[in-house]
Amino acid sequence: MNLQYGQIVQYLPDFLWGALTALWIAGLAFAGGLVIGIACAALLRESPWLIRAPIRAYVAFFTYTPQLVQIFFLFFALPEAGLILSPIAAVLIGMTLNAGAYLTEIARAGFAAVPQAELDAAETLGFSRAQTVWHVITPHIIRALYPALSNHYIIMTLGTSMAAIFGVEELTGRALNANAISFRSIEIFSVVAVIYIGLTIIASTLLWAVGRALFRVKARVF
Amino acid sequence: MSALDIILAEAPRFYSWWNLRFLLIAVGNTLLASIAGCAIGYALGFALALARLPQLVPLAAIRILAILWVEAFRRIPFLVLLLLVFFAAQFAKLEAPLAAIAIAAVAIRMSALAAENVRAGLEGVRPTQWEAALTMNIAPWTVLGRIVLPQAWRVILPPSIVHVLSMVKETSLVSQIGFIEITFAAKMLTQRGFSALLTYGTALILYFIVSFALAAFGRWLERRLIPDRGDRDRSPPQSPAPASAGLAARH
Numbered sequence: 378m379n380l381q382y383g384q385i386v387q388y389l390p391d392f393l394w395g396a397l398t399a400l401w402i403a404g405l406a407f408a409g410g411l412v413i414g415i416a417c418a419a420l421l422r423e424s425p426w427l428i429r430a431p432i433r434a435y436v437a438f439f440t441y442t443p444q445l446v447q448i449f450f451l452f453f454a455l456p457e458a459g460l461i462l463s464p465i466a467a468v469l470i471g472m473t474l475n476a477g478a479y480l481t482e483i484a485r486a487g488f489a490a491v492p493q494a495e496l497d498a499a500e501t502l503g504f505s506r507a508q509t510v511w512h513v514i515t516p517h518i519i520r521a522l523y524p525a526l527s528n529h530y531i532i533m534t535l536g537t538s539m540a541a542i543f544g545v546e547e548l549t550g551r552a553l554n555a556n557a558i559s560f561r562s563i564e565i566f567s568v569v570a571v572i573y574i575g576l577t578i579i580a581s582t583l584l585w586a587v588g589r590a591l592f593r594v595k596a597r598v599f
Numbered sequence: 600m601s602a603l604d605i606i607l608a609e610a611p612r613f614y615s616w617w618n619l620r621f622l623l624i625a626v627g628n629t630l631l632a633s634i635a636g637c638a639i640g641y642a643l644g645f646a647l648a649l650a651r652l653p654q655l656v657p658l659a660a661i662r663i664l665a666i667l668w669v670e671a672f673r674r675i676p677f678l679v680l681l682l683l684v685f686f687a688a689q690f691a692k693l694e695a696p697l698a699a700i701a702i703a704a705v706a707i708r709m710s711a712l713a714a715e716n717v718r719a720g721l722e723g724v725r726p727t728q729w730e731a732a733l734t735m736n737i738a739p740w741t742v743l744g745r746i747v748l749p750q751a752w753r754v755i756l757p758p759s760i761v762h763v764l765s766m767v768k769e770t771s772l773v774s775q776i777g778f779i780e781i782t783f784a785a786k787m788l789t790q791r792g793f794s795a796l797l798t799y800g801t802a803l804i805l806y807f808i809v810s811f812a813l814a815a816f817g818r819w820l821e822r823r824l825i826p827d828r829g830d831r832d833r834s835p836p837q838s839p840a841p842a843s844a845g846l847a848a849r850h
Binding site for chain 2: 437438441442446450537539542549573574
């Protein structure tokens with residue numbers, strides 16, 4: 378037996394479309410997670426114990442259990458409670474809730490990056506609350522959070538590979554299909570691995586360039 | 600029938616002695632794969648980080664190889680890496696047990712993560728320390744062991760426990776090749792006809808307990824070993840400050 382890469386060239390376009398699917402699944406889940414994360418982090422800062430406790434429980438639960446089992450639960454257990462989700466819906470909801478928990482932690486660190494002295498200065502200068510948020514808090518938070526958020530987006534892009542287990546045809550799913558037809562396992566999965574490497578390098582370079590151009594963030598991402 | 604009714608009706612039959620024993624073995628296997636994999640991976644990652652130090656490795660080719668290894672394996676999803684290891688073992692006709700494949704995959708993944716972490720720790724020590732020690736004609740390995748590592752390990756240790764924690768969760772993917780860890784055990788019990796609410800719910804609780812215990816252990820270790828964590832982010836201490844001073848500074 379030897380390696381024959383010639384036999385799998387025909388699958389390459391298919392794989393590249395799968396890579397795009399991986400990017401948008403990660404993008405959607407990331408966007409949803411970001412909304413949850415910022416809301417939860419803001420609520421954790423200034424709200425009574427009764428609201429903070431369930432948020433803490435949510436973050437702990439989703440960060441201490443594997444994403445795969447969370448999606449398993451959504452996909453296989455919820456139908457018994459009367460809620461049937463399609464594979465892609467289960468993956469998107471699972472990844473969004475998971476991202477929300479991690480991004481809550483990240484956003485909390487970002488909120489802490491705003492220096493108290495600048496808030497005091499804004500108050501002294503008679504800034505309204507909206508002005509303070511827009512001119513003082515937001516620039517700090519974006520600059521502090523941008524590298525961590527970019528990292529998390531790339532980690533999520535890699536995480537989309539587990540959607541294949543539920544039959545979603547993203548990059549890994551298409552690789553499994555091609556493997557079932559051709560049995561050229563090593564060739565297929567090594568090519569797929571290289572695509573993931575290329576994908577994350579392109580994504581992190583783009584994120585770095587955008588961060589530098591828009592927010593003057595110099596840190597290298599992933 | 601509502602979800603609660605299903606759980607209440609099946610729970611006594613589900614939590615039988617044999618099922619609990621089966622789940623306990625599965626927890627053991629999860630811990631085996633992640634802890635053994637992390638231990639091997641950390642040793643490998645440590646070697647990779649050292650291979651990137653120009654003070655120790657004069658040959659640029661070796662440094663570049665180490666960089667390529669790290670950059671490649673941290674960018675491959677764990678599932679794809681696992682399947683690659685699985686099929687590579689088949690290809691080489693190794694007939695390796697599933698546990699070995701799981702441990703190997705965790706170790707490769709961990710080596711890339713650990714190398715980055717160790718490198719960050721080593722780079723946290725100022726290059727002038729290396730230069731001063733080498734000028735005094737201290738052997739490079741002695742500089743590493745006696746001067747650099749004692750300062751670097753405070754930066755290295757806390758993220759390593761986070762890494763072990765993340766590998767415990769990543770091993771859930773090992774269920775895909777049939778290694779009987781927590782997720783695969785839950786899958787088997789589901790196929791035996793138990794409610795998925797119970798099986799996957801129990802799996803989630805087991806993962807939570809394991810992760811929570813590991814995280815608590817990590818925090819304890821950090822408090823015990825690094826009493827003056829507050830200084831960590833600033834420049835490395837020139838002379839080791841007494842622990843009491845660090846504690847006072849933190850409060």
